[in-house]
Amino acid sequence: MSIQNVIATADTAARRHASVMSALVVLVVLLALISLGIGPVRLSPLTVIDALFGGGSDVQQVIVREIRLPRMILGFSIGAILGLSGAALQGLLRNPLASPSLFGAPQSAAFGAVLVIALGLADVRSWALPVAAIAFAFASVFVLLAIAGRNAGLLILILAGLAISSLAGAATALVMNLSSNPFAVLEIAFWLLGSLEDRSFRHVMLALPFIVAGAVVLLSQRSAFRALSLGEETAQSLGVDVGRLRLMVITGVALGVGGAVAVTGTIGFIGLVAPHLMRPLIGHDPTRLLVPSALAGSALLLSADIAVRLIPSTSDIKVGVLTSIIGVPFFLYLIRRERRALSGGIA
Amino acid sequence: MTRAFVTAQGLNVTLAGRHVLNDVSFALSPGHLVALVGPNGAGKTTLLRALAGLVPSSGVIAVGGAGLSSLSLRERARRFGYLPQGHVVHWALPARDIVALGRYPHGASDPARLTAKDAEAVLRAMQAADVVEFSDRRVTELSGGERSRVALARVLAVEAPVILADEPTSSLDPRHQIDVMKTLRAAADNGTLVIVVTHDLGLAARFADTILVLSDGRLVSQGAPAAALSETIMGDVFRVSAYRAEYQREAVIVPWAEI
Numbered sequence: 001m002s003i004q005n006v007i008a009t010a011d012t013a014a015r016r017h018a019s020v021m022s023a024l025v026v027l028v029v030l031l032a033l034i035s036l037g038i039g040p041v042r043l044s045p046l047t048v049i050d051a052l053f054g055g056g057s058d059v060q061q062v063i064v065r066e067i068r069l070p071r072m073i074l075g076f077s078i079g080a081i082l083g084l085s086g087a088a089l090q091g092l093l094r095n096p097l098a099s100p101s102l103f104g105a106p107q108s109a110a111f112g113a114v115l116v117i118a119l120g121l122a123d124v125r126s127w128a129l130p131v132a133a134i135a136f137a138f139a140s141v142f143v144l145l146a147i148a149g150r151n152a153g154l155l156i157l158i159l160a161g162l163a164i165s166s167l168a169g170a171a172t173a174l175v176m177n178l179s180s181n182p183f184a185v186l187e188i189a190f191w192l193l194g195s196l197e198d199r200s201f202r203h204v205m206l207a208l209p210f211i212v213a214g215a216v217v218l219l220s221q222r223s224a225f226r227a228l229s230l231g232e233e234t235a236q237s238l239g240v241d242v243g244r245l246r247l248m249v250i251t252g253v254a255l256g257v258g259g260a261v262a263v264t265g266t267i268g269f270i271g272l273v274a275p276h277l278m279r280p281l282i283g284h285d286p287t288r289l290l291v292p293s294a295l296a297g298s299a300l301l302l303s304a305d306i307a308v309r310l311i312p313s314t315s316d317i318k319v320g321v322l323t324s325i326i327g328v329p330f331f332l333y334l335i336r337r338e339r340r341a342l343s344g345g346i347a
Numbered sequence: 348m349t350r351a352f353v354t355a356q357g358l359n360v361t362l363a364g365r366h367v368l369n370d371v372s373f374a375l376s377p378g379h380l381v382a383l384v385g386p387n388g389a390g391k392t393t394l395l396r397a398l399a400g401l402v403p404s405s406g407v408i409a410v411g412g413a414g415l416s417s418l419s420l421r422e423r424a425r426r427f428g429y430l431p432q433g434h435v436v437h438w439a440l441p442a443r444d445i446v447a448l449g450r451y452p453h454g455a456s457d458p459a460r461l462t463a464k465d466a467e468a469v470l471r472a473m474q475a476a477d478v479v480e481f482s483d484r485r486v487t488e489l490s491g492g493e494r495s496r497v498a499l500a501r502v503l504a505v506e507a508p509v510i511l512a513d514e515p516t517s518s519l520d521p522r523h524q525i526d527v528m529k530t531l532r533a534a535a536d537n538g539t540l541v542i543v544v545t546h547d548l549g550l551a552a553r554f555a556d557t558i559l560v561l562s563d564g565r566l567v568s569q570g571a572p573a574a575a576l577s578e579t580i581m582g583d584v585f586r587v588s589a590y591r592a593e594y595q596r597e598a599v600i601v602p603w604a605e606i
Contacts, residue, residue, distance in 0.1 A: 013441075014459040094437035223456030227448055229438045230501075234431050237399050238451045238505075239424030284438035284485075287457075 017288055020281045024295040028076065031302040035072045036064050038309050070204045071196050074263065075305045076298045078196075079270055081211045081256035083297020084290060086271025087278075088218045091225035091286030092249045093157065096338055097331075099272035100257045102158060103144060103250065104165030105137045106268070109261035111168040111175070112136025114188050118179045130206045130262030137258030140164050141250045194265040194320020196305050203263040214256025218290070221248050225286035267320040269327020270297045276334065352377045352540050353398065353509055358406035360390070360397050360564075367393045368404070369564040375542070375557070377508065380535040382551035383544045384576075385561035386585060391544045392432070394561065395511045398542070399429040410509065424452035428505035430512040434498035439485040442497045446473055449504025469504050476500035476530055492523040499530055510534060510541045516550060528554045548576060548589075552598040560584055573598040582606055 030045075036052070037043040041063055043051070050056045051064040082100065089098040100106055112132035122128035148160045172192070179185050224245050227235040232242045260267070274296040275289050282292050301319070304326075308317045351374035360368040368390045375381055383391045397404040400415055400423050408415040410426050418426070428449070436445060447458035449472060450465040461469065473479045476499045486494055495515065502510055512531060516524040524547070532554050535541045545551050551558055551572065558575035560568035562584045568575045573591070581589045581602070588606050592599040 011459070017459075223451075226440075226444075226456075226458075227451050229436055229440060230445070230448060231431065231435045231437065233396075233401055234429065234435075236401055236420075237424060237427065237429035237431075238448060239421035240451075241420055283440070285440055285444065286438060 013283065013288075017282060017292075020278075020292060021295070024292060024299065028295055028298050028302065031299055031306065032072050032076060035075060035302050035306055036068045038306055039063070039068060066201075070199050070201050071305070072302070073204050074199050074207065075196050075302045077208060077211050078260040078264060078267065079298040079301030080294040081214055081260055081297070082267065082270040082301070083274035084215055084218055084294040085253045085256055086273075086297070087275040087286070087289045087293035088221075088225070088249050089253060089271070090275050091228060091289070092246060094228060094231075094286075095158075096276065097272070097334060098158075099269070100253055101165060101266075101268055101271070103161040103253065104140050104163075104168055105254055105257045106261050106266050107165040107168035107172070108140030109133035109137040109258045110192060110266050111172045112139075113262055114172050114175050114192070117188050117191070118175045118181075118184055120181070120184070127206060130210070130259060133262035134210060134255065134258035136168075137254040137261070140168065141254045145247070145250065190318070191265045192320075193318035194267040194323070195316070195318045196264055196301075197316060199263060207259040207263040210255045210259025214252045214254070214259065215294070217248055217252030217255065221245055221252075222287050222290055225290070226288075229286060265318075265320055267301065267323055269323050269331065270300050272334075273327055273330055274300060276330075350377075351375060352411055353542075354407075354409045355398075356407040356409075358394075358397060358404055358408065360393050360402055360404045362393065362402065367564050368397065371406075371561075371564075371566045373559060373566060373569060375540055377540050378535055378538045379556045380532055380541045380543065380554055381557045381559060382555035382572075383542060383559050383561065384546070384548060384551055388563075389561040390564040391561055392513055395429075395513050395542065395544055398509075399423075399427050399511055401429075421452055425505070426507055426509060428502040428507040428510045430498060430502040430510065430515055432513045432517065434494050436486045436494070439487040441483050442478055442486055442489065442500075443469070443473070443482040445486055445497055446478070446500045446504050449501045449506075452505060452507075468506050472500045472504035472506075475503050475533065477526075492519055492526075495519055495523065495527060496530075499527060503530075503534060508539060510539055512541065512543045514544055514546065516545060516547060524550060548585075548600050548602060552576060552600040571598075572600070576600055 033045040033048050036048045037045055043060060043064065047056055047060060048064055051060040085100045089100060089102065090096055112135055113129045116122050116128050116132045144160050144164055148156045176185050176188055224235065224240045227238050227240045236242050275293040277296050278289050278292045282288055304322050305319050308319050308322055311317055354374045356372050358368055358371040371394065383394060385391050393402060396402045398408060415423065444458040447455065447461060447469050450461065450468060453465060455461055455465040473482060476496045478496050478500050481489060481493060486497055489497065499515065510531065515527050519527065528550055531541045531543060555572055557569065558572050559566060560575055560580055567584060568580045581587055585602065586606055587602045588604050590601040590603050
């Protein structure tokens with residue numbers, strides 16, 4: 001064994017990482033093109049590219065650039081931030097079952113938005129909605145931190161997150177229960193299911209800045225996740241400020257998830273599933289998983305959003321319903337697979 | 348004794364209202380293997396964690412003349428290599444990547460992009476701890492003994508002037524215990540100050556230059572093994588009698604019966 005060997009083995013891992021990344025990028029681009037081409041009027045990928053850059057008929061341009069492009073951008077960016085958030089939380093908590101919904105952030109964000117709708121302060125396309133969603137996502141996270149304390153372990157965080165998401169769910173139900181306006185209730189109910197349909201560039205402008213900010217915050221912490229594999233105390237002894245890391249991760253997740261929930265409602269399980277799909281390809285390194293998980297999240301949400309447009313049905317199937325229907329059995333499968341590790345901890 | 352490298356003066360630690368360490372003072376020199384012993388709850392692990400800056404303490408800790416509180420987290424991380432109990436690794440990373448984390452305090456955040464200097468340190472550490480052969484294997488696939496050696500290599504890779512090891516030999520078979528202690532002994536012989544928390548008085552007496560005895564948060568005895576673990580201390584602190592002898596010019600102390 002020599003220095004060359006030490007560096008060479010690392011090169012193999014880096015090369016595999018690079019090839020998986022390129023494959024993911026190609027997949028996401030293809031899905032994005034399909035997403036732009038599919039709907040009541042079907043367009044081929046070539047027509048889509050043509051229309052995107054100002055070619056084709058006026059009708060085609062309007063369909064691609066104004067109707068489907070915002071939807072595709074939201075699908076791509078929300079899928080990415082959910083996948084990235086899931087990978088970051090799994091890295092932070094060193095638990096393969098962690099995901100944004102574990103902290104109760106999306107549920108709280110949804111409650112904030114629902115409150116705004118029910119009180120009649122704004123309709124579902126208003127700026128007040130994302131502001132309220134982000135504020136409540138932040139609030140829930142700060143409450144979580146206050147309850148759990150600075151040096152809280154995994155179990156306390158998970159329990160506190162569970163309590164907060166239950167509370168947010170109950171509060172949402174209460175608001176709908178008390179609402180005197182049946183139309184508002186219906187609107188809320190549909191909005192809660194999670195959908196990318198009929199979203200405009202206004203929605204993109206409302207959500208995207210927060211999603212980008214969240215992603216920047218999470219990626220700025222990337223190298224600390226690997227050190228955290230050795231436990232919080234060892235990571236601290238290696239120079240990682242674990243308290244600050246935790247705060248940054250939660251801030252990033254709240255920003256991204258709050259912004260996303262505000263314009264699409266709750267779309268679950270992407271954050272849980274994406275890192276798991278990447279582990280067999282990339283390995284378990286939590287730092288190396290971040291960007292591939294974001295791309296996998298994009299691919300998942302774009303595919304799900306394409307699927308709801310393909311599945312024949314009398315009314316629209318909401319993409320949030322589809323991700324849950326696929327995600328929950330996967331979650332149960334994970335619990336079963338991780339059962340031993342969960343009860344005993346990986347030594 | 349050569350010039351002291353790590354000194355503690357009037358060190359106090361209070362955790363959840365309980366005085367865990369009480370006015371502890373010592374001065375330790377480079378190139379020594381120091382064993383920190385004492386009954387359960389005496390404050391051994393807390394003392395090690397206070398030195399690593401993982402628990403808040405009052406009093407003065409200095410390393411190489413610099414006060415611990417004046418150092419940044421990263422500067423501290425470069426001075427103290429900390430090996431916690433249990434060798435926990437939460438993800439199935441290859442052994443090599445674990446060892447490379449020892450270079451994290453030096454700015455090497457990606458094991459796939461080590462500088463030549465970092466790669467050399469990683470290789471030296473892997474050779475010293477004899478883990479080169481399973482460099483590419485995932486730590487979760489290794490046996491307990493192999494995993495403890497990987498953890499040890501990770502600490503060695505820091506190439507810090509001080510190594511703090513918390514019960515590095517617990518749950519290992521006798522051969523691996525000796526193996527780990529010999530590796531730490533070699534690090535000390537190369538000029539590192541090695542501080543080891545252990546319950547194994549036999550190993551402590553055999554390998555340590557200096558023994559510190561903690562009891563109820565106080566430092567009650569320190570010195571060469573046979574003197575620090577005198578019959579009085581064995582009786583008063585550990586409440587056992589011990590078989591005492593000398594073998595190959597090392598002290599042999601075997602706890603024998605409770606008193």
